[in-house]
Amino acid sequence: MIPVALIVVIAVVDVFSGPDVHLGPLLVVAPALTASFAGPRLTAGIGILAVGAQVLIAALRGGVATRNHVMQIVAVTAISTLVWFLCVRREQRQRQLVQLRSVAEAAQRVLLRPLPRRVGSLRIASFYLAAEDEAQIGGDLYALARTDAGVRLIIGDVRGKGLAAIGDAGQLLGAFRENAHRHATLPELTAALEESVCRYLAELAQTDLDADERFITSIVVDLPEDVDAGGLTNCGHPPPLLLRQGRVSTLESPHPAPPIGLCQGSEADGEYEVDTFMLRARDVLLLYTDGVIEARAPDGTFYPLAERVANWADYGPEALLHHLRRDLLDHVGGRLADDAAVIAIERAPVYLPGHYLS
Template sequence: MKDSLTHRLRRLPGRRAAPHGSGPGPSWVTLLTQGHGPLALALFMIISIVVTGFILPPTEHLASLMVVVPATTAVLAGPGTTTLSAALSCVAAFVLDVHDNLLGTSIPAVHQLEILLVSAFVIASRSIRDRSVRELMEVRIVSDTIQRVLLRPLPPRIGPLLVRAAYHASHPYAQIGGDLYAVARSAAGVRFLIGDVKGKGLPAVEDAEALLGAFRGAARRFGSLPELVADLEHSIRGHFEETGRTDSDAVERFITALVLEVPDDCAEIHMVNCGHPPPYMAQRSGTLLLSPATPSPPLGLGSLDAGDYIVDTFPFGREATLLLYTDGAIEARNDDGQFYDLGAHVATWPGSRPEELLQHVLDGLSLHVGGGAIKLDDDIAMIAVQYGDGFPSPSPAPSDERLLAS
């Protein structure tokens, strides 16, 4: 059940693959589909049918069974190998017909025609399938390239922080969607962005690209989070106005976002929440939900005045791990319609490293949705953050009254 979800997600940094040669040997499926396996199987089938035909009385005609050989080969191999197996099948069928004393009848011609027609059909079908597979692979390559340009892999370490991320698009063949994240180094410390675009499809990807581009350009220019968020609001409004000229639905779109800063000189975090699910902080004393005192509206619906954005501050110690996520992680339902209780699952995390927290959450999500192929109606993006070496000196912690109440 663990692998069913994990393999649908991007490989988490820090997870090592099994050493080459340490696993079990190749399976029978690999032996039949790789190298000369398909041709070997075709020869085995031909020889088996011919030998059986020579053993049975001449009244038992097995030449018609040769149509099975190219049909089976086409499932395992390409047109070239299938054509070769078809030619060998025709020769073998002729040999059987000679053995059965059928040369003076029309039966050998019927056998040859059967093999040729079936072979032509399966070869054409295989050629179409191979072309479709190539086109799909090219699309996946383009999609992966777009993903790396748009949703760049986060560095495993930035400043004093260890960072791990995971992403899953709701569409089974998509690599990217409307969820987004980014990280940037600034003079004030390390700044994170995680967001969720309203809507799906290409418009959502375009909106995500607009916000990511704005954040990457502004994260280093503004000294305070309110100024940064106000600039993001200005950029997103401009993007929606521009796209609204050709897309009437653009005026109804918005982006929930969480902008977070971890200063280099103190053990705390600063956060501006624009309608986004609040993060969790896992530590030995318990799991805390970092709810904002006054949440701001989502981007596209907010204010252009930096003074309207409230910064929330929370202590962030060496033993704490921060989990940022999008709403796909809390809106996943099981067969009974129950939502995934992310907070309760984070509270049961026994590990210590950020990649372990992500894996723990993903394992729980896999069990919640049934343990099979992941079925979600929304994308999921998650970031786990904790201090590595170079932990800053602790600063006086702000009041935890509101934090504990949440």
């Protein structure tokens, strides 16, 4: 209604003004304004209405055939047509963008599948914050596989950003999902992941000169369902946190392995060792990428992860990550400079009729 009101006001003022006042060319404001919030059809309709108003003004003020009025009609018609054409092009590009975005989102969901909320006695929560605008994933990754012995998880961080990092993440995720069920031990599984990524990077090196500078820090975790003992192999990744009875401890690895993809040519399993830990009932294991601990506030201070999660240690995985996500974004002022991924795993207590097993 605003463009229509503008046309009416401009036409009335022009008709009742003196012979030296010509407001007709201002009618182009109506289709231009319409194009800012409406589609081509409404823009065209308002443009036709503006041209009609200009013809009416000319008829009431000396005749349509006068040179001045002819030029005004031509000008309003030409500019209205141009505005309509630009509106059509904008609509076409928006449809293309929506289609591309839907394809990208589908691909991202396939690549980074949501983790189940519960597997056996384990309660699981996760979140992913991508630094890139309009993106759901970037160079961080995580995945879960359920095996006969329990649950295996991987979390990792690809060196670099952009499409190359997403490709490297996809390669490692595919290798993990393929090999998680084939190898009995974490060293064997990690060696298989290294072999797969190195083969991929060797093929990539034929066309990408930076392929030999790419690697992935990661942690692979084994969590049996029937015992409290767990194991992990750390390949150059920030150490997990263990939340127990309101206290937070860091699971530092005494013998971390190098990141995956360095391809140093050593014989597989020997360089990978398993660090064991206990995950008892109500304990929470927190896995994260360096985008969390390296997140900076506007004053340059890093995010104090261990200190903050201690406030929510007894909340359970979902509530813990809800508070952590909000607090992390508040710390950085709403926008991360790097991707951030977090997984929280709690071993739920087991209840039996008349018994409680901790």
